[in-house]
Amino acid sequence: MKITEKTNEGLKREYGIVVPNEDIATKVAVKLEEIATKVSLPGFRPGKAPKDLIKKKYEEAVSSEVAEEEINKAVDQIIKEKSLKPAYRPDINVESYKFGTDLSFELSLEVIPEIEIKPFDNITLDKFVVEISDKEIDERIEFFANRQKEYKNSDSQGPVKTGDVVLIDFVGSTGGVEFKGGKGEDYDLEIGSNSFIPGFEDQLVGAKVGDIVDVNVDFPKEYHAKDLAGKPALFKVTVKAIREAVKVEINDEFAKKFGQESLESLKKMVRESISHDYEMSSKMALKKRLLDALSNEYDFEVPSKLKEMEFGAIWKQIEDAKAKGQLDEEDKDKSDEELKAEYQDIAERRVRLGILMAEIGEANQIKVEQKDLNKAIFEEASRYRGYEQQVIEQYTKNPRLIEGLKAPIFEEKVVDFIISKVKLNESKVSKEEALKKEEEANEPAKKKAAPKKKTKAKKEEE
Known part of the structure; x- marks a missing residue:
């Protein structure tokens, strides 16, 4: 085999x-010999065909x-001998091949850039802790x-x-049905x-009270029931009573409806719930600041094909x-050229951060373990009350779904690792102050994140 860079x-x-053809011919001959000892052709006993x-x-x-x-x-040989880290599966172009001639082809790829990981304690982030009143x-x-x-x-x-x-009481119909x-x-x-x-x-x-009212409406065009979407409908509505709310007494008996023994224990539960919500929000905001800081800290070349793929998904x-x-x-008022220029930058940022996070994870031996996957699966299943077991079984039977969990879990573990190493300026603020600070922090970095929803392409990384 001859390899030319x-x-x-x-x-x-x-x-x-x-x-060389000689190398291929030798291996073809060996395989044909193996076939000859096993294959059964019409008119010949197994292994006896000419x-x-x-x-x-x-x-x-x-x-x-x-x-x-x-x-x-x-x-495999080139990657090993050249100590390459391919950014994606190499492209193969077979120039020409017919049995009896040499096999000639080209291999092209881009490699992951070498990155010098800088000390994390050079990064200082603000963390706001919301005081719950x-x-x-x-x-x-x-x-x-x-x-x-x-x-x-x-x-x-x-x-x-x-x-x-x-x-x-009401009865709806379309076209009299x-x-x-x-x-x-x-x-x-x-x-x-x-x-x-x-x-x-x-x-x-x-x-x-006592009236029967004909209510004529049109179902929205986006209505979930496709057979009704956009259609006119008539509802026969009987007004049976005008109601008034019965005041709910907030006391120990009320707390028992939520599985708590007393109003005080309910308040404790609510405080813990609000605290958890704020902690999750604070963690997401901290991650945004960290990614912005890393983006400002590193500016290395990224594989053009990865950038093109990312931009294609965004576009x-x-x-x-x-x-x-x-x-x-x-x-809405921007031309395609302006939008493409902006989103090319977004795509490049995403690819650069993805490579950086992978390198940091590898350098620090951060891995996704089975317990991490189990936790993610159970959290996902808990979102579908009554169908938890079916969701769990779906994941356990589908390796591709499992693979889909690994990337976000890995990213979260790397983010947590980095945050544990950076300098944090922690301060207590009110809910209103926290919201204001988040708006101020997000404004200058508005264009730096990749889309997270199908119809939104400029949300901050979560």
Whole structure:
């Protein structure tokens, strides 16, 4: 095998490889001998078919198989001998090959750049710890109480006004035919809550108890039931009563509805819950600041193909957002050239940070362990109440789903590792102060993050 280096510029590497026909022919002959001892052809006993017939029938397929093996062998050999770290699977271009001639092909790739990891204690980050007030805890419990409130019939006979809660029966139809899910009885509806189809609640304003109101509405074009989306519908609505809320007493009995023995233990639970929410929010904000700091600290060349792939994924989201009329407000008046320039920068930043995080993880022997995967699977399953076991089984039976968990887990472990090494300026702030500081911190870095949602391409890294 003859290997010639053709390009060694920056991150790009190209090699020309020639495998002599003699090497291939020898290996093809060995494989044909193995086939001859096992194969069964019509008119011959197993292993007794003439060699010429075996050669005629299998030589072309076997030679292609050997050629592929030689290509893979060459790739492995070059990567090992040159101590390369490919940024992606190398591209192979077979110039020409026909059995009986030398196998000539080119191998091209880009390598991961060599990065000198700088001391992390050079980085200083602000961490804001939100102080939880008693007022905030009381407001959260009050919110729970409102969610738990019940209604009783009032003495009022109407007319119904915005803000009232009415007890109704309703039957919906399209084209004179009732549709599935369009019927309800003894339903408490707050007028003005916009919990029903747009226009439904407005048509009940002015009605009185005992009235039967024809409510004519159009289902939204984006309605989840495709057979109803965009269609006009008629609802026959019977107003049975105007209701008034029964005040919920916030006491020990109320706390028991949430599995707590007393109001004090409920307040403790709520405080811990709010604290956890703020901690998660603080961690996400800290990660944003860290990624911004790393982006400012490192400026190495990135593999162009990885950047192109990342940009391609981002641009597809932009085009999808355009088609759906969901493009970010700040982008609507920009030309494609302006948008592409901005998102090329975003793609490059993402690739650079991804490479950097991988190098830091490798240098510090950070790995995704089975316990990390188990935790992630159980957290995912907990989002689907009643279907936890099915979700767990889906993951355990699908290796690709497991692989999909590894990258974000690895990134989180690397981020946690770095944060444990940087200097943190920790300060206590109110909820309002924390929100203001987050807005100030995010404003200058607005364009630095990659899209996280299908229709949004400029969200900060989470």
